[in-house]
Amino acid sequence: MSIQYTELQVAQGKVLIYHLFDIADMIDLDTLRHKWAGRSTNIRLVSRRTSPTYLQFEKEPLLLPLGQRELMLTKDRRLSAEVRAKAFDFGVVSICWEVPFPRHWPTLVKEADLYIDSDQVAAQSRQVLDDLLPALKTALSQPYEQMLVEDYTIFYVHRFAEHLLADQLLEMASGDIASMIRGESKRLSARERQNVLDQHLSYFEDDLAVIAWNSSFIYDPEGSSEHVDILEFANSELLELRSYDTLLDRQLQKIYDELEDLPQKRFFTLFRNPYQQTSQKLLSLLIDVAELTDRLENTLKIIGDLYCARVYQCISSVLRLQEWQARVDGKLNSAHQIYSTLNSEISDRRSILLEVTIVLLITFEIVLFFFPLKGH
Template sequence: MPDPSIQSAEGTLRGAVLVLLQFDVCETIRLDQLRELIRARTIEPPSLKQPALGYVRYERPPIVEPLGTLMLESGERLQGEIKYFDYGVLSVIFELPFVGDWEKLTSLASRWVWDIDFAAQATEIVRGRLERAAPALIKPYKQWLSEDYLIFHIREIDPLPSAADLIQQHGARIAQVVRGDTGKLAESECHEVLQSRISYYANDLAVIGWNAAFVYDSTSGAETAIQLLEYANSQLLEFRHYDDLLTEELERVYTLLDGGTGFFMRWRLARSATRLHTVLLDVMELTEHADNAIKFLSDMFSARLYKLAALKVGVPDYKELVTRKVSTAEELYRFMVDQFNQSRAFFLELTVVIILVIELVYLFRGKPF
């Protein structure tokens, strides 16, 4: 049992642990139709750090409705809600109120990060909700990609420290929470984790990792960070989908090209080129759609926070993969079109030659063609 004096010195933490689960279920969702089907509310814009004119707004605000309680084997009861984004992503957030010390928080973080498969438990709940939302789904997928993320939101620490004091006194603990590890981390690893931190006021802090984040702020102040972490993870999910889609299409084209580029094969390339070009247009349209889903008009802090969150969860990496595959697909498309055009030109030239030969034959026989 920990020494009571140490526990008292460290103080009591109050807040909540949020489990963010996202599923890519279809190409797009008709939000207007969905709202009529489930009679849910539209999400409100997040509160702002700055009371100025700068703000963050959704291009098409997601629809949100409450979920039931999720009961874990440990007896913990989590309250949830589900959000429907128009680009085909469903976001589920389960929340557990938290009161305890740093040791309790690091223990919970380790158990939830590594030992509990929240996605598997939430999948059946999501499938049940989608049954009535089915008419609003465009091109639903048979198999879903998913992402999970944990947010440890602490709104109060006794006594209340500044962000600088919190890093100095409990930086190693925060690194453990973000990594989901109860062991003492090396100084270099703590430094690596704490480099990904951002603050606006002296008494708020967000430390962002690839699978979890620590947020020290008031309930209203943390709202922006939570929504931007949610959006960054939804973008990661979308780019993963585009990456899989392009990989599958490129493999199909390579298999076709392995069959050779003979005269008759080139006519098949025309159909494949048309299909590939359609996929490219779909990917570029959907990428732009997801990219522009949220707008940062003049709230520079939110823009910087989002950039940090996207970097840590891996959005730029997958976006670069998709960009490279789009470039490869465009080159393959041009190659297939060139091959088809050469075959068509050869066919037309051959047709002209045949017609001329026939005309000559009839001419030498003295019969009109």
């Protein structure tokens, strides 16, 4: 039996395909702004709400338009796309491909998987980044050889052929929207559809945002962009937390390996601190990760705009950002405990050395008392 899709006509819309790369500890945006002079713009989050708000980046990311390029979805499917790069000060570069939303709604529902988690598009995004890296080089602090990547897709409808309210759209096409977001051409089960649609928001009666972990659907006749920017930022946040988690795993394993080797070298531990190098590495790791996480936490301020806060809370929940933060915090606590234990061990050894020195001095004084040196 063939699947019946809702016969909607899209008057205006776009598909946004993001690939975010964690390329360095930090990007000096002032240096980059100078390099991209006249071509880049600062990103400010503009809210359409009338209430007083504070919704801004502490250090506004830089946006660099890269013009029209050909995007190859498959060997036989090529589209003209607007490409842009966005640099965040905490070391992430986002590459975005913007292609027109197909006017025939069923076409995109059936082909949504081509836009989501595509190795083909990921390879093209990496090529765009590689082309930019020479210009980025002098702005990077501690560039990474291995880069973690996150991808995200947003299906954005500005207008349908006829004006629809959010409730009308959900009633007509909830199954299509759920399938689109999951990248499935087949109809999802009722429970799975509900799981997808549970994470939906509206501010006005004629706008809709359905948010999922690797893609979202947005219907907004006003063409607002703040929710798009928040979704992109949340994915950059996830990427950074994954990076910190990987860094802590790698460095803690090295420290565990070093500590396992230490008992074999105890024959000179009394007069030489075997933990000094390991302890210094731990302290450096703790300082570095604390600085990075602090910079990330202070990047975006959302105060007073309840809708934007709800969008951020929704995508944070879907991406499980709090769980990732808890993982990082747990490993930081482990590093703190190891550092405290090593410092305690060092302190104990110094106390023992001091006590041994005092005993030797007293012994020497006693020996001198009973066996004075000749001539005294």
